[in-house]
Amino acid sequence: MRNHLISVAGLCLVASGALGETPVLTVYTYDSFVSEWGPGPAIEAAFEAQCGCDLRFVGHGDGAALLARVLLEGARTEADIVLGLDTNLTDAARATGLFAPHGVTAALDLPIAWEDAEFLPYDWGWFAFVGRAGGEAPASLAALAATDLKIVIQDPRSSTPGLGLLMWVKATYGQGAGALWAALADNIVTVTPGWSEAYGLFLEGEADLVLSYTTSPAYHLIAEEDAGYVALPFDEGHYLQVEVAGIVAGTEVPDLAADFMAFMVSDAFQSVIPTTNWMYPAVVGPEGLPAGFDTLVTPAQSLLFSAPEAAAIRDEALAEWRAALSQ
Amino acid sequence: MARGPVAIGAPFARWPGTAAAVLVLALTLGTLAAVLWRAGGVGWAAGDWQVVRFTILQAALSAALSVTLAIPVARALARRRFPGRGLLITLLGAPFILPVIVAVLGLLAIFGRGGLVNAGLGALGLPPLSIYGLHGVVLAHVFFNLPLAVRLILQGWAAIPAERFRLAASLGLPVGRLLERPMLRAVVPGAAMVIFLICLTSFAVALTLGGGPRATTVELAIYQALRFDFDLGRAALLAAVQFGLCALAALAVWGLAVPDRMGAGLDRVAERWDGAGRPERLADALAITLAALFLLAPLAMVVARGLPGLAELPPSVWRAAARSVVIALASAGLAVALALALALRGGVRATLAGALPLAASSLVLGTGLFLLLHPWVNPATLALPVTALVNAVMSLPFALRVLAPAVARIEAGHGRLADALGLTGWRRLRLVTLPRLRGPLGFAGGLAAALSIGDLGVIALFAGPQTETLPLAMYRLMGAYRMEAAAGAALLLLALALGLFWLMDRGGRGDAAA
Structure with a gap:
């Protein structure tokens, strides 16, 4: 009798698991992705319309905070997918062994070749100094250092764009990176903890230029109808930020996670990116880019360290930066 | 209970x-x-000593300056009655409770490159001032903590029983030496320590206004260790160092402070007979006006900029x-x-x-x-x-x-x-x-x-x-x-x-x- 009861209870549990609640896919990402002005809401609606599931975005600070969160939770993480790391972070993420192959093959519209079994890009952008139209416009980092222009940058120890600039300088000047930083020191008004503070200071008139993305003027043009902002093209090339997502190996819904990764490079996801995340989509759809993106500068040369290279040179580059700016 | x-x-x-x-x-x-x-396990990076030095330096300067400036302001507020005094005291407390980035943007609207002060200097043909650097960090910390110092010291003044002032006045004794100095000796070290400790754990102010990695505080190093390096050991060690620094500061104050032996009064508002002369009145008016300008102008800018966004x-x-x-x-x-x-x-x-x-x-x-x-x-x-x-x-x-x-x-x-x-x-x-x-x-x-x-x-x-x-x-x-x-x-x-x-x-x- 008792055995019978237990097996009935067991059957009920199995049945409720199979027929009851809709499956949940939890995606950890950064804050601005989930905000109501970010891509999150539109993408959630589009994916839920086709998956018969509940897609939950959970925002955790910025990209670096996101990785720290995953590391903190370890194998017990509730995330099925982590979306929002960049190539400066993927090496550390991969080393945890928490991520599984994504299994997606897609023709990506990236300015560089991309090959990564675990991490799949969903958007990308070029770092650039952004200023007001009609201002002085040096054409390289060295030329910028020679001017009296005032710039605001982010701290590479607490923000992903700050780390991007560190890599940009290293990729362009190699052994001379320390000297470039020393030359740039008198241009730097201040170093902020994150992108928001730097961009805020720039808009307040505290600096002529701010480290941001070539796509930043598109925001002012499209959302504010203000054509007064430009990104400065540097002929020595611009460092890339490629934002990627990966499947957590311990997920309980692997099929759903794989579906999401395929969805991520489809038009329904990608067409939302340009005017919500203000980055270039990893796959340009049949409609092309939104009006206004054609006015943006497109650098002739793209710079990017591979994830292992970036991880290997980070400490040295950070020490050079620190030494040069601490004088 | x-x-x-x-x-x-x-x-x-x-x-x-x-x-x-x-x-x-x-x-x-x-x-x-x-x-x-x-x-x-724990770890320590080579640059961490420099970080500790800067942290102590900026915190000490900020605490000393906040308390020194707070004394005349608190004294003026303690012995003057004027319409709007209560409201002013409440408003003066505002910087202390503001989120850092709000306060920093308010300060920049006044002292920044494009701020009012530099606009004024420019109009006079004078070179612009830069807020960024150690002095900017200290300025912001004084902005945040001057109100706290004023309130703590003002409480000290309010705690002097009204009877003492009456007695001192009727006997013609110097109020400053007999009543105020002992009170300050009891209150000021504690106030300075609190502000020192607040500034010791400062992060965003030091980073935003410090102008670069020179201005790295221990808290920023902890942030970096947690967020970018995921080096829990280093974060824990730095946090322990922060505890140690705070403990040392607390011990130092213990040695300085003397217990308050003022005794109790009858819960009355003190009426003052001292400070009635013209120079004192002028000095008090000046102290209150300057403090109000320094603390309220950035707040006014926050209000002005925020209204359209509401x-x-x-x-x-x-x-x-x-x-x-x-x-x-x-x-x-x-x-x-x-x-x-x-x-x-x-x-x-x-x-x-x-x-x-x-x-x-x-x-x-x-x-x-x-x-x-x-x-x-x-x-x-x-x-x-x-x-x-x-x-x-x-x-x-x-x-x-x-x-x-x-x-x-x-x-x-x-x-x-x-x-x-x-x-x-x-x-x-x-x-x-x-x-x-x-x-x-x-x-x-x-x-x-x-x-x-x-x-x-x-x-x-x-x-x-x-x-x-x-x-x-x-x-x-x-x-x-x-x-x-x-x-x-x-x-x-x-x-x-x-x-x-x-x-x-x-x-x-x-x-x-x-």
Whole structure:
């Protein structure tokens, strides 16, 4: 009798698991992705319309905070997918062994070749100094250092764009990176903890230029109808930020996670990116880019360290930066 | 509350205070131990000594300057009566409770490259001043902490019994030497230490206005270790160093401070006969005007910039604001209860426990709590209660600094009578202590509520999708290029923080003429 009861209870549990609640896919990402002005809401609606599931975005600070969160939770993480790391972070993420192959093959519209079994890009952008139209416009980092222009940058120890600039300088000047930083020191008004503070200071008139993305003027043009902002093209090339997502190996819904990764490079996801995340989509759809993106500068040369290279040179580059700016 | 058997000579049961101290200990040192345990070892980087040096230097300068400037302002406010004085005192408290980035943008609107000061200098053909560097960090810290110093010292003045001033006046004795100097000697070291400790754990001010990696503080190094290197060992060691520095500072103050032997008066507003001469009146007017200009002009800029953005605020920001108010009220109630328990228990251990959160790194505290909770529950489901609790503990030192001297004064003045009447425990609290403690309770609660509403620290680590608070919403607006809406949210935050503080402080002061 008792055995019978237990097996009935067991059957009920199995049945409720199979027929009851809709499956949940939890995606950890950064804050601005989930905000109501970010891509999150539109993408959630589009994916839920086709998956018969509940897609939950959970925002955790910025990209670096996101990785720290995953590391903190370890194998017990509730995330099925982590979306929002960049190539400066993927090496550390991969080393945890928490991520599984994504299994997606897609023709990506990236300015560089991309090959990564675990991490799949969903958007990308070029770092650039952004200023007001009609201002002085040096054409390289060295030329910028020679001017009296005032710039605001982010701290590479607490923000992903700050780390991007560190890599940009290293990729362009190699052994001379320390000297470039020393030359740039008198241009730097201040170093902020994150992108928001730097961009805020720039808009307040505290600096002529701010480290941001070539796509930043598109925001002012499209959302504010203000054509007064430009990104400065540097002929020595611009460092890339490629934002990627990966499947957590311990997920309980692997099929759903794989579906999401395929969805991520489809038009329904990608067409939302340009005017919500203000980055270039990893796959340009049949409609092309939104009006206004054609006015943006497109650098002739793209710079990017591979994830292992970036991880290997980070400490040295950070020490050079620190030494040069601490004088 | 304290209803159980009470030892002879102890008017209040000790266990509520002991329980509060244990809770604080668990949240500060316990979370540090959790991080250390998970890390399995400690690490120290080569540049960390320079970081420690800068941290101490800026904190010492900020504390010294804040307190030095606060003395004339507090003295002027203590001996002058003018219309709007109460409102001015409330407004002067605003910088202390503002979220850092709001205050920094307000300061920049005045002192920045494109600010009013440089516009004025430019009009006069003078070269522009730069706010960025050590002096900028100190300027911002003085902006934040001058109001706190003024309030703490003003309380010292208010605590001098009116009878003493009357006596001094009738005997023609120098008020400064007899009454004010002993009071300052008792109050100033403590105020300076609190501000030193606040500045010691500063992070965003030092980074934004410091102008570069020279201005790295220990808290920033902890942030870096946690966020970018995921080096828990280094974070734990740095947090331990921060505790050590704070302990040294506290010990130093212990040696300096002398106990307040002023005795009790009759709870009256002091009428002053000194300082009636024209030079004193001029000096007082000047001190009040300069302080008001320095503290209120940046706030006025926050208001001016925020007004257009208010209309743009989406409904989610209003919901976040409501959530923040609830957290702030819960956190204020908790902070005041903890502080009262510690103040009634008294003794060195309670005082130490009450000061401990000042030395804690909120990042390490949050991380440690996360590590402790994560095996048992999903931390996101506890985001709001945890935020209220941590905010309460972080504002406990301020609440205790307000309540402890007041409780001690009440005991000194009325304790013997209460003993003679056999009043102990809850009845003594209700009949003797609480009625005389209304003012300090309101001030402490208002401070805790305002500090909690502007806090971004812990919620950022715990927040799930439905638990956004107002400061977090403001940062998310900034992160989405919505600077104007963010300015609106900043204004809302300023209004809510000040409103909560004002309501509680006013409620506490009742109809006292102060």
